[in-house]
Amino acid sequence: VVGRVSDWIQPDSPDPAVRQQSVAALQHQLGWAAHLGLQAVVLPTPHRPAQSPNYAQVLNQALQGLTHMALWLTVPLVLPHEGGEEGEDAKEGTAVDGWEAWHQVRAQCDHNNLLGAALLVGPVLPSAPSLERWRGEPVKAVLLPTSVFTSNKRGYPVLPRPHQDLLAGFFKLGVQVRGGRGEEDGGGGRALGVCQTHNHSRYIYLYGLVLFYLYYKLSSITTSPNCRLHHLPRQDNLESQTYETFEKDVQKYKLYEEAVYKALKDRRHSSSTPATTTTINNNNTRVVLMVVGAGRGPLVRASMRAAARASVRLRVYAVEKNPNAIVHIQQMLRSEGWESDVTIVSADMRHWQAPEPAEILVSELLGSFGDNELSPECLDGAQRFLAPGGISIPQSYTSYIAPATSHKLHHDVKSYKDLEHFETPYVVRLHRHHLLAATQPLFTFSHPNNDTPIDNSRYATVTFVRDPAAGAAVLHGFAGYFECTLYGDVLLSIHPPTHSENMFSWFPIFFPLRETVYVPAGGSVGMQMWRCCAPHKVWYEWSVTAPVAGPIHNVGGRSYWVGL
Ligand SMILES: C[S@@+](CC[C@H](N)C(=O)[O-])C[C@H]1O[C@@H](n2cnc3c(N)ncnc32)[C@H](O)[C@@H]1O
Incomplete structure (x- = not known):
């Protein structure tokens, strides 16, 4: 259940009596809502959005005492200047940015996580780039007054295209959308269905239907889970489960296969025969390829596939420092019959002495920031295996x-x-x-x-x-x-x-x-x-x-x- 604070409350009113009454009423209503254990309370837009120190002070005080009830501040996307109408101002480009009013209050409340924004959408939307900002903000609800709907030829309510696009973005973020009556544009969007006349009730029902329809149409876009912090790995040996997760990324190995394939092709088309190509017999030569940091062997597999496509025979060295991962490579070689093609090396690539130089050195030691898992340092140590003119994948x-x-x-x-x-x-x-x-x-x-x-x-x-x-x-x-x-x-x-x-x-x-x-x-x-x-x-x-x-x-x- 989401509660709602009275619209008349003006903790920053120039009239001291109204100010005092407002502060007392706001404290009282928030206390009552917390007592009832509501999930959240929608707060009205500050009457003087850019100057609301008392409002922020009361909210900040209340937030200190709250443990789970959230406060959702109603923030019109576009604020009218004092005495101006929202739509008019927005059209003339003189309107106040609603984000600024929001930022002022939340900064004064020290970015408290229980303070969220309930965005009030008007008939005129601000520019698309400015709407993008809200993606990073704690938007908890979008309030959609009936005044933003237009009518189609048959007189039924429809939502303009830009508003539909806006809703699609919020549905994707898992933000709830609440409809409200037109006369409540400034006040926090009372829930749908609360209306006085039978006729009005029918229209509210129709607006609700439009929203439900849009939700099902627009939220088919896949949603992703929330941002979650993960600590970066340090130095430990990876677990089998982690390798298994890596190996599910088929696309990554396809790209590696393509890279090895192109490198092998280029090598074949180059005029000189590289010094590292080992003659097996008169008709058959092998290219020496090393996979450094082989894990459970997916890059060995990708390299073997590339070689088959390029009609090249490889002699592979699979170098891996994690002894547990080595067991999986051994199994792979047995099941694929690659024992004579692949040599397993259980060693740290920085210290291993290779028996022969490699023409191609394949590795996947990249972190989310490229170099943050020490790929440069590892490959600097391993590049001494590479023959002059040899190729590193990655380059x-x-x-x-x-x-x-x-x-x-x-x-x-x-x-x-x-x-x-x-x-x-x-x-x-x-x-x-x-x-x-x-x-x-x-x-x-x-x-x-x-x-x-x-x-x-x-x-x-x-x-x-x-x-x-x-x-x-x-x-x-x-x-x-x-x-x-x-x-x-x-x-x-x-x-x-x-x-x-x-x-x-x-x-x-x-x-x-x-x-x-x-x-x-x-x-x-x-x-x-x-x-x-x-x-x-x-x-x-x-x-x-x-x-x-x-x-x-x-x-x-x-x-x-x-x-x-
Ligand atoms: C990101 S994993 C990639 C594993 C595998 N290539 C794959 O795609 O699933 C990096 C691998 O490099 C190994 N590794 C990291 N530093 C190494 C080093 N200095 N010598 C040998 N192996 C190393 C790790 O143990 C790990 O198995």
Whole structure:
């Protein structure tokens, strides 16, 4: 059951008597709702949205005493200027951004997770880019007054196309939609069916039917689960279950197969016979291919498939440091009859002495940020197996980053109540989030790496400019992705603009910020990131430089690092 606070309440009224009465009534009604154990209470829009300190103060006080009842503040997407009508102002482009009013109250309430927004949708919608912001905010309900419906030729209510698109987005996020009567536009959307006349009742019923129909039509889009924080793996041997999950990603192995196939083809078409090709007999030669970090063997399998397609015989070395995974490779070789084609090497690739050089070195050591699981360091150690001119698959990878709003993630990190969690990157299925600007490239690594000496530390500074039409937004952290060239034009990517179709092995990475940052419309977000390397560990440090400078996170890897 969702309750509703009286509309007349004005804790910021210029009249001291109204102010006092309002504060008392608000406290009283919230206390009563909490006593009844309601799930949530819908609060009216502040009468003076940009100036509502008393309202925020009462809510903040109430929030301190609440454990499960949520407060949903009614936030019109577009606010009228004092004395103006919502629709008129929006048309003339002079309306106040509802997000600003919301941000002011929630910032004063210290981003409390029990405070959510109930978005009141008017007949005129703000620009599409500005609506995107709400994806990262704690929107709990969308209030749809009957005034936003139009009539079709037969006089039945229909929802305009832009409103349908808006609802589709919210259905996908699992946000509930509540209908309300037209005269309640400013007051918090009373539930459907509460009406006085028989005639009105019939219309409300029809509006309800339209919403049900739209829900079934639009929510067929698959919904994804909420963002959930996952800690990044450190150094332990992976469990069989984890390998099994990797191996379900058929698309990833298809891409590897394609990369090996193209590398083998190119090698065949090149004029000189590489020194590493071993002559088996007069008609039969083998190409030496090493899979480093072979796990339970799926990349061995993909390489063998590629070789069969390219009509090439391989001599494979499967190098793996996890002795438990080796048992599975042994089984695979027996069942496939590949014992004479594949040599199993139970060793750390950085220390193993290979009996012969490889023409192709295949690995999958990538993390959600490309280099964050030490692929560069591992492959630097393994590239000594590679013959001159040999190919590494992957050939290169680049991390990408973008500033992000995600109230949910910010709250989850904050709930640990310590510094360490704010200085730790997380692998996360980003669901309720909004990118404040397009991603930008950060660090690139190429293999084999012929630099002397090899330096895998990196530093980058990037600036993102927020689209003025998208309005202001709040920054909670940075979303990270990677794009990887396996070989030639075979790309493996979780970077949204180039994401490999149907591939699900990696979720994005999220670098949180200790303090939220307000980013004005058209403002810039500056950030710096370092990849730091010490003899026994690698870690990232990051900070915001604009619109305001913030502290450097994870100094010296004090909260998070990956051991070498
Ligand atoms: C992400 S898993 C990929 C496994 C497999 N290629 C797959 O696609 O399922 C990386 C594998 O590399 C292994 N590995 C990591 N560092 C290694 C090292 N230095 N030497 C040998 N194996 C290593 C891990 O044990 C793990 O099995």
